[in-house]
Amino acid sequence: MSESSRGSDLTRRRMLQGAAVALTAAAGTALIGLTGPTDRPAAAAGLAGSDEFDEVYQGRRIQGRPVTDGAAAGHHHGGGYAVLIDGRPLHMMRNSDGTWISVVNHYQTFTTPRGLARAAVNELQGATLV
Secondary structure, three states: OOHHHHHHHHHHHHHHHHHHHHHHHHHHHHHHHHHOOOOOOHHHHOOOHHHOEEEEEOOEEEEEEEOOOHHHHOOOOOOOEEEEEOOEEOOEEEOOOOOEEEOOOOOOOEOOHHHHHHHHHHHHOOOOOO
């Protein structure tokens, strides 16, 4: 086999390997896009009347309830839901995929307002919500 044909065989092999890697990466990206950031589908993240809670978590009183008036909730993007920590409103927002974020945990999403409130209490580490 001549030197030039051997060089082109390696190039073809590398090209096919690169194509296989690219296809695998594309398939993985598509799969991640379909499943989203949570393990529950967005439709399952809806709220019902039974999603109200009032409990003491790590010595802090957390409450959550659906609201119809955004002004009454003390925030603009709460998606019709209000969360209070020790009687103070936790400013929160519902994402388009049905998950929740707050000003305390802005880069972490939660599937329920109760989970969001508990995580905020953990992050506050005893500090008062302002």
